[in-house]
Amino acid sequence: DAGVTQSPTHLIKTRGQHVTLRCSPISGHKSVSWYQQVLGQGPQFIFQYYEKEERGRGNFPDRFSARQFPNYSSELNVNALLLGDSALYLCASSLQTSGRIANTGELFFGEGSRLTVL
Amino acid sequence: SQKIEQNSEALNIQEGKTATLTCNYTNYSPAYLQWYRQDPGRGPVFLLLIRENEKEKRKERLKVTFDTTLKQSLFHITASQPADSATYLCALPNQAGTALIFGKGTTLSVSS
Numbered sequence: 623d624a625g626v627t628q629s630p631t632h633l634i635k636t637r638g639q640h641v642t643l644r645c646s647p648i649s650g651h652k653s654v655s656w657y658q659q660v661l662g663q664g665p666q667f668i669f670q671y672y673e674k675e676e677r678g679r680g681n682f683p684d685r686f687s688a689r690q691f692p693n694y695s696s697e698l699n700v701n702a703l704l705l706g707d708s709a710l711y712l713c714a715s716s717l718q719t720s721g722r723i724a725n726t727g728e729l730f731f732g733e734g735s736r737l738t739v740l
Numbered sequence: 741s742q743k744i745e746q747n748s749e750a751l752n753i754q755e756g757k758t759a760t761l762t763c764n765y766t767n768y769s770p771a772y773l774q775w776y777r778q779d780p781g782r783g784p785v786f787l788l789l790i791r792e793n794e795k796e797k798r799k800e801r802l803k804v805t806f807d808t809t810l811k812q813s814l815f816h817i818t819a820s821q822p823a824d825s826a827t828y829l830c831a832l833p834n835q836a837g838t839a840l841i842f843g844k845g846t847t848l849s850v851s852s
Contacts, residue, residue: 626783655839664744664829664842665784678838712783722837728774729840731783 624648626732628713634738635703643698643735647715653677654696655729656688657712665712670721671696677721703739710734742767744843746830752849753820761815761846763830769808770832775815778827778845787828788815820850 627646635641647654653672657665670678671690685701694715700707714729723729747762763773772791776784790797790806790813797804803816817824827847831840 657842662844664831664844665840667834667839667841670838678834678836680839710781714783723833723840728786728789729784731785733781733783736781 626713626715626730628711628732628735630735631733632736632738634740636740637703637705639703639739640699640701641703641737643700643711643713643737645696645698645713645715645732647694647696647713648730651715651717651730652694653716653718653721653723654690654694655714655716656696656698657714657731658682659710659712659734661709668698672718672721675721700737705739708737708739710736742770742832742834742841744830744832744841746828746843746846748846749844750847750849752851755821755850755852757820759817759820759824759848759850761828761830761848763813763815763843765811765832768835769811771837772833773804773806773813774831774840775802775804775813776829776831776842778829780827784829784842817848820848822850822852824848825850 655670656668659665667680669688674690690696714731743766745764775787778784805814827845829845830843
């Protein structure tokens with residue numbers, strides 16, 4: 623079975639540009655979450671989508687947005703890129719059946735998209 | 741807001757020894773706590789989940805404890821091997837239950 627897939631794996635942008643990152647969850651998973659991981663830190667929550675609706679948002683500026691499509695895949699968009707946006711962006715899917723993570727629920731992560739902003 | 745502290749950024753041990761990693765949290769007590777393994781340049785991989793009413797959980801050479809009074813979880817790897825070298829992340833749900841909050845991780849190096 624295919625795991626969580628993310629694209630692109632690596633990309634380089636310059637300040638002020640925008641970027642779109644894509645994620646396909648494991649088949650049957652309706653929840654997708656996005657996390658940002660800066661070097662040396664743990665993943666930090668950005669968004670959770672369940673059944674195409676935003677169910678949670680972390681402490682990130684409005685430059686960050688996301689959406690989930692009818693096939694449960696998701697996009698993360700970041701506008702007006704700053705140097706500090708350089709990070710590994712992780713997508714995770716789970717089997718939860720509501721907007722809340724079930725107490726049996728592990729997150730299945732993709733390998734991430736490594737964004738470098740110059 | 742919830743804060744997580746993992747005891748040290750790096751832990752070096754010899755093959756065959758037991759590695760013990762610590763995760764402390766502040767504020768509210770979570771309904772469960774999870775541990776993940778992350779290799780360089782890869783996404784985290786789930787290892788174990790322990791619920792608030794469970795004192796201990798085991799999986800092969802892994803053992804996790806959860807003390808809600810101390811607000812602490814301990815993660816043990818027995819008979820450690822060089823292949824266990826990785827960063828181990830502790831995570832627990834936010835108060836809304838919509839996301840996981842991760843610690844910074846502890847990087848374990850097992851030398852042969």
